[in-house]
Amino acid sequence: MQHRVKTLGVAVALVALATPVAAQGQATRPDGQPDVQGAWRPILAGTHSLDPAKSGAADFQERITGVVKPNPSRIVDPPDGHIPYQPWAAALRKNLEAVYENPTRPEHLDTQTRCFVSGSPRLYYFPTFRILQPPGQVVFVFEEYHAFRVVPLDGRPRIGADIKLWMGDGRGRWEGNTLVIETTNLKAKARLDVVGDFFTDNARIVERFIFVDPKTLTYEATITDEKVFTRPWTLRVDIRRMPDEEFLEWACTEGERDAVHSSSGINGPGAP
């Protein structure tokens, strides 16, 4: 009998490990995930720059009015709020910041302007997105760029290292009300903001979606890339729930993808 109780105890412990533990009062999906379906949007949405957190519209307004708002950096680690670039990488990024307004070469144009899929983490500090939770998966669909991301929760093996994806290859798990996604296989062709922050396809991201309450989500992404940074660093975005309205079609079209038509000053392939 004692043996049987012990076995039962082990079984209960195993079930507890395998099943996400939702906080009291939190609705759950049929597969046991905390139910976080619905639309979400960053409170301060915009990808002009991470440090300080600023949207393109805010940057434009600052340049017109000359009044600079003291927005904090999105970077919460290192404590100084700056991305810990290696010197060569910091130089690249600094050069781009000087020319993004008046591009003269194809690479001066921000990747979002070209309609690339911005991927993680950039898509979590710009548009509204919706979370869907079919059994065993978390699916993100983004209102803009017709981008989506499917994250399996079943612990399946990684895809081959030579496959590079705009959204990377994420593997997720629930830790209570926090969704943890570890992402590799990043294409890393899109940048992190207009002023040129970047990583390479060597990068790995660990994201933590902390569902604080039914209306509040704290997003944290820790980025490691030994080729570019001196140490891993973390950014944070405060996100709130939105009314669950229909997303309209948002198609980036050819003219925007085409270097020649994006700026008359660009001396790119096919330029007149």
Place this chain on the structure above:
Amino acid sequence: MTRAGLLLVAAALSLIPPPVNAQTKGIPRTPDGKPDLSGLWQAFGTANDNLLSHSASKDVPAGLGVVEGDEIPYRPEMLARKQENFANRATRDTEARCFLPGVPRITYMGFPFQIVQMPDTTTILYEYVHAIRYIYTNGTAHPRGPIEWWMGDSRGRWEGDTLVVDVVHFTPNTWFDRTGNFHSEALHVVERYRLMDADTINYEATIEDQKVFTRPWTMRMLLYRRKEPNIQLLDYDCYAFEWEKYYPYPGL
């Protein structure tokens, strides 16, 4: 009854479509009893090369065609444009120009897609240029037009075990295949998704466009479940220039 007579009766019976409310057995269902279309699917065949029957050509296998009656009923005055499209297909096909391919073409581009079925909305995620469709099954009507969307506006309803999707509000800028079969902004598509068994969807799309065709016409094909272990969507992108060498920075 003679043996030939029996065969005739059997043949006649097989032509009778199953009643709308007939329940298909052995298919996955959602908790509310609807057929569950969720999962990864793919159309195989040459519909994107040519909807009609065709002989093989370089890199294109021969195909039996997917259009009922093997004929697309163009208005006489529209045939010239079809022929002009064909002559200029290398540059004029919106596939070559990286646009979203529209409906129903996205279904048979030859890439896998994932259906995420929820009670109010069925979302379809396509590997091809990461297109997304939202099929609202919550009883809402199409928004008032005119609207010109690449993928149209999709409203679905269940007729027995068949998901029937009404799609309107298209741009006139997409084609049905690589041979230049085309439509106008008046295009109206009715799609029917019906699970024949757990791993096969019978897919039909009825095309109506009074500006271009003399009558509605229907294409039909099967969608097959991708059953490989750990199957998942990957990326297929289409961009107009050699972006890879410029980003995130040249040389990286």
